[in-house]
Amino acid sequence: xxxxxxxxxxxxxxxxxxxxxxxxxxxxxxxxxxxxxxxxxxxxxxxxxxxxxxxxxx
Numbered sequence: 762x763x764x765x766x767x768x769x770x771x772x773x774x775x776x777x778x779x780x781x782x783x784x785x786x787x788x789x790x791x792x793x794x795x796x797x798x799x800x801x802x803x804x805x806x807x808x809x810x811x812x813x814x815x816x817x818x819x
Contacts, residue, residue, distance in 0.1 A: 769775045775783070785800040 764786060766786050767775055767779040
């Protein structure tokens, strides 16, 4: 299930309830986005040059 926020337009402003809902989604999404950014920074998947069966902790 994908949960998206409410979008405002020039003619349709968001209600305070919709703004609060967007804020709650943003608070929950921020740690996940930061985690993905750290994974991209480490570039671990791009440096792994072996088969997945051989990529163990040995």
